[in-house]
Amino acid sequence: MATRRALLLIADIGGYTQYMQYHRSVLGHAEAATRRMLDRVVGAARDFDLIEIEGDAAFLSRDVDGLDGPATLSATTRAVVAMHRAFHVERRFVELNMCPCGSCTRTSDLTLKFVAHVGEVATQTIRRRKKLVGLDVIYVHRLLKNPVEVPEYLLVSDDLFRSGGTAAAELPVREVPQDLEGIGAVQTFVVDVADMAVPAPLPDPSWPQRLGSTLGMVGRGLPHVLPRRRPRQLVPAG
Numbered sequence: 367m368a369t370r371r372a373l374l375l376i377a378d379i380g381g382y383t384q385y386m387q388y389h390r391s392v393l394g395h396a397e398a399a400t401r402r403m404l405d406r407v408v409g410a411a412r413d414f415d416l417i418e419i420e421g422d423a424a425f426l427s428r429d430v431d432g433l434d435g436p437a438t439l440s441a442t443t444r445a446v447v448a449m450h451r452a453f454h455v456e457r458r459f460v461e462l463n464m465c466p467c468g469s470c471t472r473t474s475d476l477t478l479k480f481v482a483h484v485g486e487v488a489t490q491t492i493r494r495r496k497k498l499v500g501l502d503v504i505y506v507h508r509l510l511k512n513p514v515e516v517p518e519y520l521l522v523s524d525d526l527f528r529s530g531g532t533a534a535a536e537l538p539v540r541e542v543p544q545d546l547e548g549i550g551a552v553q554t555f556v557v558d559v560a561d562m563a564v565p566a567p568l569p570d571p572s573w574p575q576r577l578g579s580t581l582g583m584v585g586r587g588l589p590h591v592l593p594r595r596r597p598r599q600l601v602p603a604g
Contacts, residue, residue: 368488368489369486369487369488369500370429370431370486370487370488371429371430371431371484371485371486371487372427372428372429372430372484372485372486372487372498372502373414373427373428373429373430373438373441373442373482373483373484373526374425374426374427374482374483374484374485374487374498374502374503374506375411375414375425375426375427375428375442375445375446375480375481375482375506376420376423376424376425376426376480376481376482376506376507376509376510377404377407377408377411377423377424377426377446377449377453377478377479377480378422378423378478378479378480378481378510379400379403379404379422379423379476379477379478380476380477380478380479380517380518381475381476381477382400382421382422382476383422384475385400385469385472385473385475385476386400393469395465395467395469395470396469399460399469399470399473400422400476402456402459402460403453403456403457403460403473403476404419404422404424405456406452406453406455406456407424407449407452407453407478408424408426409452410445410448410449410451410452411424411426411445411448411449412445412448413428413441413445414426414427414428414445415427415428417497417498418497423510425507426445427487427498428441430484434529434531435528435529435530435531435533436529436530436531436532436533436534437533438484438526438529438530439522439526439527439529439530439531439533439534440530440533442482442520442522442526443520443533443537443562446480446482446520446559446562447559447562447563449478449480450478450480450518450559451566453478454478454568455568455569457473457474457476458568458569458570458571459571459575460473461473461474462570462571462576463571463576464576464577477517477518478518478559479514479517479518479519479520479521479559480519480520480521480559481506481509481510481512481520481521481522482506482520482521482522482523482526483502483505483506483509483522483523483525483526484502484523484525484526484529485500485501485502485505485506485525486500486501486502487499487500487502487503488500501549504548504549505523505546505549506523508546508547508548508549509521509523509544509546509554511546511547512542512544512554512556513542513544514542514556516556516558518558518559518560519556519557519558519559520556520557520559520562521542521554521555521556522539522554522555522556523552523554524552524553524554524555527539527554527555537555537557537562538557538558538561539555539556539557540555540556540557541553541554541555542554542555542556
């Protein structure tokens with residue numbers, strides 16, 4: 367199985383479990399809201415390939431052949447800034463639609479965090495579905511279980527940060543030692559996403575956009591609120 371060096375990036379929605387549990391009565395709207403946000407996040411990750419949607423997270427990758435360490439770290443931070451803004455724009459569009467349900471009005475409870483690592487991967491194909499495998503794939507997923515308390519952050523592995531050179535020097539990071547299950551003690555580096563770019567005001571949706579968003583949410587929610595038809599009971603003859 368041939369291997370290659372790749373940049374691995376996971377965008378994970380924070381507060382997802384509580385959001386889905388709290389709004390289970392309007393599950394169609396909650397599912398549609400998170401799906402819309404993940405779709406925008408993936409679309410903003412230019413030069414990255416979507417490997418898989420993992421519930422509340424998007425796992426992405428890009429080959430780094432021809433990129434040096436600083437360029438690889440810069441590609442990470444550019445993608446994170448773009449994905450973070452796309453998430454918040456779509457979250458605002460959902461929140462400002464005209465549906466008054468809890469799922470639509472409380473999307474502000476959701477946040478977005480990122481972990482990134484660079485390493486060796488291989489492609490495995492099972493029933494025509496391709497996925498990445500290797501220790502470094504496990505590594506980047508293990509990074510999601512960390513002690514970082516900032517709600518929206520980028521956490522990068524030691525390998526990715528140490529090779530970042532000038533790109534690393536420009537990031538206001540702090541060290542976060544971790545003990546990864548099955549891997550052991552590692553050093554990671556975290557930066558608050560808010561410190562990575564100058565924030566710009568989020569756009570408001572137009573009235574046609576608000577109406578379209580509302581109708582879309584209503585359509586997604588109907589199967590969850592309409593009473594289910596009970597199967598007809600056959601009465602025995604006689």
